[in-house]
Amino acid sequence: MHPITLSLLGILLLPLLTIPVHANVEKTIFLGPPATTIPSEAPDLDDLGLERLTPQNGVVRTQVNASFPSAEAPDGTESWFFLENLTPGQRYEVRICWLATQPTSFTLTTHPLPTTLEDQTFLTSLSKFSASRLSSPDTNFQTNALNRNTNAGPSPDPAPTTSSVLFLRVRAAADYFSKDEALMRDVPPVAVDVILDPFLWNAFPRSLVPTAAWVVVVAVLAGVVARWVVGEVGRVIEDARVEREREMEGEGKKEK
Structure with missing residues (x-):
């Protein structure tokens, strides 16, 4: 698996590994x-x-x-x-x-x-x-x-x-x-x-400012990760489509 993928996967799984x-x-x-x-x-x-x-x-x-x-x-x-x-x-x-x-x-x-x-x-x-x-x-x-x-x-x-x-x-x-x-x-x-x-x-408790800042950081990171995932999924689908078209073209030539 690509190193970047491993790093992002680790970030996403980190909350599951913490002790409540x-x-x-x-x-x-x-x-x-x-x-x-x-x-x-x-x-x-x-x-x-x-x-x-x-x-x-x-x-x-x-x-x-x-x-x-x-x-x-x-x-x-x-x-x-x-x-x-x-x-x-x-x-x-x-x-x-x-x-x-x-x-x-x-x-x-x-x-x-x-x-x-x-x-x-x-x-x-x-x-x-x-x-x-x-x-x-x-x-x-x-x-x-x-x-x-x-x-x-x-x-x-x-x-x-x-x-x-x-x-x-x-x-x-x-x-x-x-x-x-x-x-x-x-x-x-x-x-x-x-x-x-x-x-x-x-309006807002002072002690919650770091928490709010962390929530913003996590939200931005989640948006970046989501865009990357969508792009990767789209690329995989496009590669599969191109590969399928090539296979169909190859089968058509064999039939001729």
Whole structure:
């Protein structure tokens, strides 16, 4: 077989040779709220130990606690994150991704800063989550928390005193059944990626630009390959027709 044909065949078969990775995704889409003054007095946001996401640092890999739905927590265990340095009126998407081997039902909601601090239910939930994080011996719960204190040294995303910010509440409910009593009694933490993704022109997620570019490249390549295949098939058909005509002419001469 011709080397070019082998190369094109390899490109076409490449998707069939890849190993699929299965994961689940839940998301929420929102607009950046108007800028608000971030209070410095208690409760100090720096003391909450929340993991923060910004358009510049928009990915956090962490673990969140989950639980089976109950009357007190029908949507599972609550976790809180802080979204800051947003652009008012800009469309954003927050995604949470987790492995399919950890069946979990996630619910994502965003809440403005004043509403969260004034609502007793939200404030109680936020305080409980903060206390559990700060008391945890697992240092993984502390590594992604950014400090807004400018005296602590340079930061890639220094938080201003006035900014477009939101609280992100993530509720995680275990969504499985097992004969393992220990697994049913104590739900293990779920490894997740939390991603803050701005929209370009409020229409297209920024993280999908490479994917869109790849789709265009594949489409162009597919068009080139299709034209080549059509040309090769046409050439084979034409060669067969010419050969057939020659055979018929040869048979006619023999009959004479």
